[in-house]
Amino acid sequence: xxxxxxxxxxxxxxxxxxxxxxxxxxxxxxxxxxxxxxxxxxxxxxxxxxxxxxxxxxxxxxxxxxxxxxxxxxxxxxxxxxxxxxxxxxxxxxxxxxxxxxxxxxxxxxxxx
Amino acid sequence: xxxxxxxxxxxxxxxxxxxxxxxxxxxxxxxxxxxxxxxxxxxxxxxxxxxxxxxxxxxxxxxxxxxxxxxxxxxxxxxxxxxxxxxxxxxxxxxxxxxxxxxxxxxxxxxxxxxxxxxxxxxxxxxxxxxxxxxxxxxxxxxxxxxxxxxxxxxxxxxxxxxxxxxxxxxxxxxxxxxxxxxxxxxxxxxxxxxxxxxxxxxxxxxxxxxxxxxxxxxxxxxxxxxxxxxxxxxxxxx
Numbered sequence: 001x002x003x004x005x006x007x008x009x010x011x012x013x014x015x016x017x018x019x020x021x022x023x024x025x026x027x028x029x030x031x032x033x034x035x036x037x038x039x040x041x042x043x044x045x046x047x048x049x050x051x052x053x054x055x056x057x058x059x060x061x062x063x064x065x066x067x068x069x070x071x072x073x074x075x076x077x078x079x080x081x082x083x084x085x086x087x088x089x090x091x092x093x094x095x096x097x098x099x100x101x102x103x104x105x106x107x108x109x110x111x112x113x
Numbered sequence: 114x115x116x117x118x119x120x121x122x123x124x125x126x127x128x129x130x131x132x133x134x135x136x137x138x139x140x141x142x143x144x145x146x147x148x149x150x151x152x153x154x155x156x157x158x159x160x161x162x163x164x165x166x167x168x169x170x171x172x173x174x175x176x177x178x179x180x181x182x183x184x185x186x187x188x189x190x191x192x193x194x195x196x197x198x199x200x201x202x203x204x205x206x207x208x209x210x211x212x213x214x215x216x217x218x219x220x221x222x223x224x225x226x227x228x229x230x231x232x233x234x235x236x237x238x239x240x241x242x243x244x245x246x247x248x249x250x251x252x253x254x255x256x257x258x259x260x261x262x263x264x265x266x267x268x269x270x271x272x273x274x275x276x277x278x279x280x281x282x283x284x285x286x287x288x289x290x291x292x293x294x295x296x297x298x299x300x301x302x303x304x305x306x307x308x309x310x311x312x313x314x315x316x317x318x319x320x321x322x323x324x325x326x327x328x329x330x331x332x333x334x335x336x337x338x339x340x341x342x343x344x345x346x347x348x349x350x351x352x
Contacts, residue, residue: 084310106129107129
């Protein structure tokens, strides 16, 4: 359950940003989680509910933006079908992961005095 | 607060961050990587299920490598120092990392373990991760390569079931192939096909730590990694 350590890192980062801006509270957090990131959104929410108590995130709603995995050809841009062998069907090059490995803090909404 | 104009209401400020949540781990990993490169140590992050044969592979590596090649290891486990003790007996100086309940190693655990260890003199540092096909894949440790041990008894579809781990593998060691005659339902070609659907640069190497089959290829792979590392002097001359 690495989701706990991810939430730990997330809250630490938010506390640092809140300190820098002298925020009194954090109201909302937007995080994007890729399908191939290895992070389970549901488990992340559970971990967050446990960890946010008595932190600056206590009253902050966590919104998760799921990102679908998308492979394509780095050369010709051809999309690779889900479940297919990861090489370009046109030019044979190894595919590139265009989206889907995100574990990203996108935005937070803070309350300032 | 007044209901007419909102005076006295708190001001809500959106702040765009767009940064990896594990940026702190990434920074420590980059620091580790810099150290490894500076001292020309090839760091290999060895991952795989519990029982996939990670420790046995390292024991066999120590047996088969030519004398004079210097190996060291960090061995991560939830409890006990058993793996570290096995590696020590095989002649590989090892620092155990007991993670307690954590299911993976992170860059900070690796960094701390290195403080107690003369790793600068090594040719190879094997970081034997916690046995787990999920969590270790997420954390960069500063390694030069990810190697995943997958034993033939784990089934043909493991890469499809654990795409996060197998996507990150620079090499998959298909271990315990001496058991294949007893496993009529396991086809190496099916495992290879599954890997090609989750990893764009798939490399599958069948090996047996018991019989030594495939070890020559594994040692050659390691040697290629060692040859491609830059010595400090070369690093200066090309920059």
